[in-house]
Amino acid sequence: MTSATFPEAATRSGRWHTLHWAITDSLVLTWRSLARIAREPETLMDVTVQPLMFVLLFAYVFGGAIGLPGGGSYHEYLIGGMFGMGVAGTAPGTAIALVADMSEGIIDRFRSLPMSRAAVLIGRTASDLLTQVIGTMVVAVAGLAIGWRIHNGPGDALVAFGLALLFGYALSWAGVCLGMVLRSVEAAQQLGFILFLPFMFISNAFVPTQGMPGWLQAVANWNPFSAIAAACRELFGNPNPSALVQAWPMQHPELAVLLWSGLLLAVFAPLAVRLYTTKAR
Amino acid sequence: MAEIPAIEAEALVKKFGSTVALSGLDLWVPRGGILGMLGPNGAGKTTAVRVLATLLRPDSGRARVLGADVVTQAAEVRRRIGLTGQYAALDSSLTGRANLVMIGRLSRLGRAEAGRRADELLDRFDLTGAAGRAVKTYSGGMRRRLDLAASLIGRPEVLFLDEPTTGLDPRSRAVMWDIIRDLATGGTTLLLTTQYLDEADRLASQIAVVDGGRMIAEGSPDELKAKAGKDRVSVVLAPGADTAAAVAVVSAHAAGPVAVGAGDRLTAQVPAHDGITTDLVRSLDLAGIRVTSIAVDRPSLDDVFLALTGHGVGEGAGQRRAAAGGHETGEQLAGWDKGEGVTPQGGEAA
Numbered sequence: 001m002t003s004a005t006f007p008e009a010a011t012r013s014g015r016w017h018t019l020h021w022a023i024t025d026s027l028v029l030t031w032r033s034l035a036r037i038a039r040e041p042e043t044l045m046d047v048t049v050q051p052l053m054f055v056l057l058f059a060y061v062f063g064g065a066i067g068l069p070g071g072g073s074y075h076e077y078l079i080g081g082m083f084g085m086g087v088a089g090t091a092p093g094t095a096i097a098l099v100a101d102m103s104e105g106i107i108d109r110f111r112s113l114p115m116s117r118a119a120v121l122i123g124r125t126a127s128d129l130l131t132q133v134i135g136t137m138v139v140a141v142a143g144l145a146i147g148w149r150i151h152n153g154p155g156d157a158l159v160a161f162g163l164a165l166l167f168g169y170a171l172s173w174a175g176v177c178l179g180m181v182l183r184s185v186e187a188a189q190q191l192g193f194i195l196f197l198p199f200m201f202i203s204n205a206f207v208p209t210q211g212m213p214g215w216l217q218a219v220a221n222w223n224p225f226s227a228i229a230a231a232c233r234e235l236f237g238n239p240n241p242s243a244l245v246q247a248w249p250m251q252h253p254e255l256a257v258l259l260w261s262g263l264l265l266a267v268f269a270p271l272a273v274r275l276y277t278t279k280a281r
Numbered sequence: 282m283a284e285i286p287a288i289e290a291e292a293l294v295k296k297f298g299s300t301v302a303l304s305g306l307d308l309w310v311p312r313g314g315i316l317g318m319l320g321p322n323g324a325g326k327t328t329a330v331r332v333l334a335t336l337l338r339p340d341s342g343r344a345r346v347l348g349a350d351v352v353t354q355a356a357e358v359r360r361r362i363g364l365t366g367q368y369a370a371l372d373s374s375l376t377g378r379a380n381l382v383m384i385g386r387l388s389r390l391g392r393a394e395a396g397r398r399a400d401e402l403l404d405r406f407d408l409t410g411a412a413g414r415a416v417k418t419y420s421g422g423m424r425r426r427l428d429l430a431a432s433l434i435g436r437p438e439v440l441f442l443d444e445p446t447t448g449l450d451p452r453s454r455a456v457m458w459d460i461i462r463d464l465a466t467g468g469t470t471l472l473l474t475t476q477y478l479d480e481a482d483r484l485a486s487q488i489a490v491v492d493g494g495r496m497i498a499e500g501s502p503d504e505l506k507a508k509a510g511k512d513r514v515s516v517v518l519a520p521g522a523d524t525a526a527a528v529a530v531v532s533a534h535a536a537g538p539v540a541v542g543a544g545d546r547l548t549a550q551v552p553a554h555d556g557i558t559t560d561l562v563r564s565l566d567l568a569g570i571r572v573t574s575i576a577v578d579r580p581s582l583d584d585v586f587l588a589l590t591g592h593g594v595g596e597g598a599g600q601r602r603a604a605a606g607g608h609e610t611g612e613q614l615a616g617w618d619k620g621e622g623v624t625p626q627g628g629e630a631a
Binding site for chain 1: 374
């Protein structure tokens, strides 16, 4: 009786058919993630409360003590770095959500369905992207409130937002891989925190790298978060002391963001799909 | 037989590191009916189900579901099966209805059809009232019913149920049993794993006893019990009845000596066949002997299991059940003792 329920599967086949279902399944699972957020809005804290807290903390607590090489407003400087945080903040959450899915058994359910294998991951990262849009909006509004402005016109600003979201999307695939490898939600939470904080802080996101010891400067200047912060500052026309740094990514921050994002996607997207399809088989 | 069987497995082997979960499992399940896969924890039941449902790739051996190979034609298999695992595989943050619609959509139903099917199943499983609530607020029994509903969204021809009633209270278990029977009546082939002997006894038309990753016996519940040996009859005489005459009557039916215990209770082994109880009652009545009660206990499946494996079903499963709660253990043990006893009230039997 069931074969009659799926006539299209039996007759129409091939690449287009597969793609059509992969997109449908991905949309269904994107909807699932968004429906979860709608029911549990507190899960958005990583892209709302967290960046907001850091904006206020750095603007008003640490900011007064931080001088910028080349001068300029620290408040305007800070926001470029905060965009990186606004988009990257979802990656630990992605790992946690996937570990939870695994332990809840719903991934087994998905695997036993005649659905696209990659859709679970595409749906998840797509909904991450939408929450990252919320994160960048929160940072932008907070920035406008503390004196940050866009000086270079809407075109450059859109490129900056686009680069930030591209990087955030690429990073959420790393989060997916982490979620596939870890066994417990607690491990994902702790590891996410342990990886996330040093990555954020050993960069120019909050303070110019010029004050760091030489070896740490090298690390910070090649940190993708420095590239995303520098690219945003350059495109928004905000103070960008990194322009004075000779390291290649600081001289070409937009290109560096593109390359980092491409690298992350090229490594982690296929790895995530591979981990997902082979896990426990 | 020309018909393609629902499930056929040949020499399935699956190892996890040094642990051998399946050590050459063979299985042949015709279409229709309920196959009860019975075995202790660690026997390989769950692994077998996961291999057949395409979640695990066997190390060696072959398995087909409705003629499609579970490894090379996994997509085809997935289109035609449903799986309900040991733990409700649902999104606990979403509502019951949202879960069903989502799984319906992923089972290739259109949006309208998925919604219609979700409502139909919610109604059928008595979940309509809770349809708009998050699954995390559901009781254990409701979750299992929703999980089963989710497995049925795509109208599977073969349904795998991995310990569908583990951890449920007796009432929820009875509800699940009714649903499972209804499904079988509707033509779905079910493979049900269980460590509850009474569950296999009540539901399954065929039982495969699995131990150490392979099948060690197969047959209908009665065939398996017959293998384990003789029934045991126990007659309690009414006050003033002639004990010696009663012993003579029971001896005529017994397969061995008749023991007389305290309170005028006679016990003896009798050949296992249907009608033994009525034969005994009739003979005792003819001899004018009044009895208070008479009971014939079939060997339980636990006896069967002991006879087949040299250890009880509970052994090796003890730790996990203890961790899951003593309530469950007690309930399960009660199930093992259930024979096919007949205990008429007072003198009615005489």
